[in-house]
Amino acid sequence: MRRFFSPAQVRHAPAQELHNGAFTDYAEKPSRAQAILDAIGGAEEPHDHGVQPIEAVHDPDYLAFLRDAAHLWKEAGRVGEAIPYAFPIVGRRPLALSRIDALLGRYAFDATTPLTTQTWAAGYASAQSALAATHAVMAGDRAAFALCRPPGHHAGRDYCGGYCHINVAAVAAQAAREAGIAKVAVLDIDYHHGNGTQDIFWERGDVFYASIHADPATDYPFYWGHADEVGEGAGEGTTLNLPLPQGTCLDAFRAAQGAALEAIAHFGAELLLVSFGADTWEGDPISSFRLRTDDYPLLARDIASAGLPTAIVMEGGYAIDALGHNVAAFLSGF
Numbered sequence: 001m002r003r004f005f006s007p008a009q010v011r012h013a014p015a016q017e018l019h020n021g022a023f024t025d026y027a028e029k030p031s032r033a034q035a036i037l038d039a040i041g042g043a044e045e046p047h048d049h050g051v052q053p054i055e056a057v058h059d060p061d062y063l064a065f066l067r068d069a070a071h072l073w074k075e076a077g078r079v080g081e082a083i084p085y086a087f088p089i090v091g092r093r094p095l096a097l098s099r100i101d102a103l104l105g106r107y108a109f110d111a112t113t114p115l116t117t118q119t120w121a122a123g124y125a126s127a128q129s130a131l132a133a134t135h136a137v138m139a140g141d142r143a144a145f146a147l148c149r150p151p152g153h154h155a156g157r158d159y160c161g162g163y164c165h166i167n168v169a170a171v172a173a174q175a176a177r178e179a180g181i182a183k184v185a186v187l188d189i190d191y192h193h194g195n196g197t198q199d200i201f202w203e204r205g206d207v208f209y210a211s212i213h214a215d216p217a218t219d220y221p222f223y224w225g226h227a228d229e230v231g232e233g234a235g236e237g238t239t240l241n242l243p244l245p246q247g248t249c250l251d252a253f254r255a256a257q258g259a260a261l262e263a264i265a266h267f268g269a270e271l272l273l274v275s276f277g278a279d280t281w282e283g284d285p286i287s288s289f290r291l292r293t294d295d296y297p298l299l300a301r302d303i304a305s306a307g308l309p310t311a312i313v314m315e316g317g318y319a320i321d322a323l324g325h326n327v328a329a330f331l332s333g334f
């Protein structure tokens with residue numbers, strides 16, 4: 001299987017994040033990428049498809065914010081990384097904002113996603129890896145892997161959060177649509193709900209979003225991923241949320257994934273994107289499912305049985321010592 005990664009993706013390297021009320025080491029470390037590369041035997045550098053596929057998903061003012069935020073933060077005399085602390089609640093009227101703190105709250109939905117001067121470059125490169133894997137499967141490969149880091153599934157059209165800035169799976173899905181694939185599905189099996197991907201395709205009848213994740217009643221991102229969220233308008237019925245309780249093991253996870261694959265087949269998808277998070281592993285430091293390393297090849301084989309051209313994009317997974325093994329185990333099932 002072809003694998004894609006750009007060295008520019010490690011340039012985003014915040015020192016710390018606000019976690020449960022205190023500063024801790026940033027969990028989404030650049031060393032995650034090296035751990036995966038070591039286990040999968042390296043990767044190709046992706047072709048540069050330019051900024052257009054990113055602009056096809058994200059708003060221009062948001063992209064300008066991603067480029068500028070850390071510089072505005074420095075100009076305001078701040079040290080360290082840019083972190084928001086004030087957020088406009090739902091229903092606040094649109095305002096012309098200029099203060100960096102106001103912009104941060106406007107374009108981020110949490111305080112766990114610091115922005116640096118290198119965030120844009122790394123996110124851009126991560127999206128290029130996702131695009132490269134998608135083009136490989138559109139050219140005839142059965143499966144391809146994009147080592148996306150930073151991850152993407154929490155990022156919406158005009159917001160960042162959850163360590164995500166550019167929604168790499170959404171950029172890839174949209175690029176597939178524009179290349180003429182009529183129906184695309186995203187299967188999200190990261191521990192967390194992919195609220196950004198859901199929001200981006202909420203009213204779209206041409207992109208199916210299915211997610212298996214920890215119940216938002218107990219887990220981040222709390223405000224999305226409930227079972228009654230099914231999409232709206234042309235997208236009604238093309239969002240499927242399958243929340244599972246903390247402590248979930250292989251059997252329940254596999255059954256949910258089977259239901260998601262059945263829905264994707266019924267939808268008639270011609271290309272599949274997998275948002276893969278290894279934070280479902282039993283030892284993940286910020287998550288509470290109990291999948292084992294040996295479970296990943298089984299889950300992958302079930303996905304491969306769908307018989308769709310499949311581009312796998314990396315999302316979460318924070319137990320760095322086990323991360324490479326878990327990713328390699330998953331890829332071995334294809």
Ligand code: Q9C
Pocket residue numbers: 018019020112151152153154162163164190192220277279286315316317
């Ligand atoms: N106490 C991904 O896996 N932290 N993002 C939540 C705060 C944010 C995870 C816990 C977790 C984001 C791509």
Ligand code: ZN
Pocket residue numbers: 190191192277279315316317
């Ligand atoms: Zn996650």
